[in-house]
Amino acid sequence: MNEDTKWPIEVSCLDFLIIQEFEEANVKHHSYVMFTWPEGDAVQNLRDQLNQTWKRQSWNPRANFFVVVSGHQTQRSSFLAQQIAEMMWKYYMIMNVVILISEEQNIRRPEIAALPLFTWIPYKDKKCSEIDVFLIDLWLLEGGGRFRDKALLFPIKVPKNFFQCPVRVSVPSLIPFAMLKEKFTDEENCTTYSYVGYEVENFKLVAEALNLSILYGEVPPGRIPETHKKGIDDVVEGFSDLAFGGYPLHLFLANMLDPTIPYLKEYLKWYVPCGNPVPRSEKVANIFKTHMWLAIFFVFMLAAVVMRQLSKRSELFDFESRGFRDVSGCFYNVWAVSMGVPVSDMPRNSTTRFVFLCLVWYCFVLRTLFQTCFTSILVNPGIIDQIRTIEELYQSDLVYFRNDEMDTLVQFTVPDYHSGIRLQKEECGNWSACMTEYLNSQRGAAVSFGVFTEYAVLLSVPAGSEEPQLCTLREDIYRLDYTMYFRKGSPLLGPFNKVIRRIMESGLILKSTNDFKETFRYINWSSGLKLPNLITKTDDGYTVFSLYHLTIIFRVLALGCVMSCVVFVGELLYCKVFK
Known part of the structure; x- marks a missing residue:
């Protein structure tokens, strides 16, 4: 042979x-x-x-x-x-x-x-x-x-339509991937489970495409490592056909089971305090750079001088408007145009009028740009002192809110990174306690998963309220690709991979996850799903445009009133002494 x-x-x-x-x-x-x-x-x-x-x-x-x-x-x-x-x-x-x-x-x-x-x-x-x-x-x-019959000995045995054949699934509860919504027992003492979640919606798409009926098995609640091990054991021992619900693509699991192609991504991140708002007066002053302010001042001075000289050398000087006959009047008109208020009189000289028209257009463009930036700054001036890199985090005086589950995960997946953490550690018991401390104080950082944290915080905020702002470092600690695990040799792996690839390419996975996020907080959890309230201080994120945002305008107005009073008193003294 x-x-x-x-x-x-x-x-x-x-x-x-x-x-x-x-x-x-x-x-x-x-x-x-x-x-x-x-x-x-x-x-x-x-x-x-x-x-x-x-x-x-x-x-x-x-x-x-x-x-x-x-x-x-x-x-x-x-x-x-x-x-x-x-x-x-x-x-x-x-x-x-x-x-x-x-x-x-x-x-x-x-x-x-x-x-x-x-x-x-x-x-x-x-x-x-x-x-x-x-x-x-x-x-x-x-x-x-x-x-005798020359038959094909090894035909294709896996169909495209499974005719509602049952597929047994082990799903450990983990927010937001899979959560037990309800369970009920019928007259024959058979218990049926109903799950919802980030991955459950995607799994339903695959099961519907292959015409499979879903039978959820029972995974008792407990700590995350224990429940996930129970799901894997059910598949290895043949009690379930597959398991999903926050299972990453990992070599250790892939040696025991057959994973599908990854269809969801998750990142382990540092969550750091958000920066402080920039003072609005400082932000307004920085709308234009210093050289730009000097250029604007120079243009105003030059416009006043040019209009004064054009009016003085004109043959119609005696007929020119009084506001353009002397230097003070020209400066007054330039200031009025820059502020967007009318002047006392228009220039009569055509050359002076042309310069005046150019000044009006220049101030119009300048004022439009300034007001656009100014309005945005009044509502949201931005933030300063935001920690964005791991070096900035290490140089800060923040503490590391540590819990065993996340810290052990970092140590197991990226041991070199874990050994290089140079922050003072503060034990906080469990993940919920660490995130509660992070969200309600500005003195520490925490490690958590992006999607998991987003949904957990979303669930703890009352319906109709804005979710709090979460700030992270630019670089991620670790990336996880989530997948489903089948028993070695399962004929369902090939059809599942084909359907998963197609729904990924069509964008259905992204659509289903976005739709689930919109309805997540409004689900009636008859199974009693509860999460500790992570938020003790509230901020609805809505900014009311009030007098506080106009403080800088009133300061400029007060300065102008003081200067006007000083000039007025000076004029009175001048008239009294010299006249």
């Missing part, structure tokens, strides 16, 4: 040491030919071989398996094939198998003998995963051997 096909063939046998194993970590076998014999127990002999093969890195339960039973005498061939198929599916999730049973009497008389080949197809005739082997073809020994 090796000489004819030129393919590498690995041969192994029980109880013999394999000197050199032809396999690599990233190479999977795509075909297996396995021999078993009736001495003792043919099914148990085959299982012993599978146990040894299953431990290798090259193990591939989705490969094509050809099982040969030699020298069979006692049982009916179909019955033995049924037992082999049931064993391979129950313990190893092997579906693509053809079983050839060689009966001793057939070998003795090859001229009339035929070797039966059995297989089975799941989800056929709406039987879901029920095993029912059937004869797919016969190998006739006459004439050197040939197939």
Whole structure:
């Protein structure tokens, strides 16, 4: 066979040491030919071989398996094939198998003998995963051997439509990925669970596309590591077909189970206090740079001087308006135009009028720009002293609100990063206590997941209120890709990956998550889902445009009134002394 096909063939046998194993970590076998014999127990002999093969890195339960039973005498061939198929599916999730049973009497008389080949197809005739082997073809020994029907031995066995076959799911509750909404028990004492969540909505899209019915299993509440381990154990032991609900794509889990392609992203972040608002008077002064203010002052001075000189040298000087005959009048008119108020009289000289018109347009553009920025600053002047990088965080006097769950996760995923944290630590018990301390004080930072924190805070804020502002560093600590986990060899993995990829490309995952966020706070939690109130101080985020925002305007007005009074008193003294 090796000489004819030129393919590498690995041969192994029980109880013999394999000197050199032809396999690599990233190479999977795509075909297996396995021999078993009736001495003792043919099914148990085959299982012993599978146990040894299953431990290798090259193990591939989705490969094509050809099982040969030699020298069979006692049982009916179909019955033995049924037992082999049931064993391979129950313990190893092997579906693509053809079983050839060689009966001793057939070998003795090859001229009339035929070797039966059995297989089975799941989800056929709406039987879901029920095993029912059937004869797919016969190998006739006459004439050197040939197939009687020339049937396709390994057809495509996974359909596109599963005809409402049930899929058993283990879902540990974790905000916002999956949360138990309600459960009820019918008259037959059967308990049905209903879940909602970030991942549940996406899973429903996949199940609807494949026409699967969903059966949620019970995962008792508890700490996050314990509930997630329970979900994984259910899949490994065969009590569930898959598990999801905040499971990251991780090598440790991928060695035990088959993950789907990632469909959700999550980031572990530093949450730091938000910066203080910029003083509005300072912000107004910084609308234009210093050189820009000087340029504007120079333009006003130049306009006043030019209009005064044009009026003075004009032949119609005696007929010119009084406001343009002297320097003080020109400065007064320039100031009036800049403030957007009328002047006492228009210039009569055409040249002076042209300069005056240019000044009006210049002030119009300048005032439009200034008022646009000025109005925005009055409502939201921006923030200062915002911590944006990890170095700025380390240089601050903030403390690290630490809890065991998040700190252990950082230490496990990025140990070098964890050892480099240079902040004074303050224990706060659990995640809720740390986030409560962070949200209601300005003296520390906390580590948490972005989506998880957003939904947890959203749930703790009363419906109709604005959610508080959350500030994070620019760089993230760690990225997680969330996925679903199937049992090794599950035939559902391929169809799930196809549907997930299509709904990701079409944007349906993004739409479903956005829709869920809009209705999240208004769900009636009959299961009693409760979250500690993380917010003790409220800020609705709505800014009322009041007299406080006009303080700088009144300050300028007061300064102008004081200067006017001083000038007025000076004029009175001047007239009294010199006249």
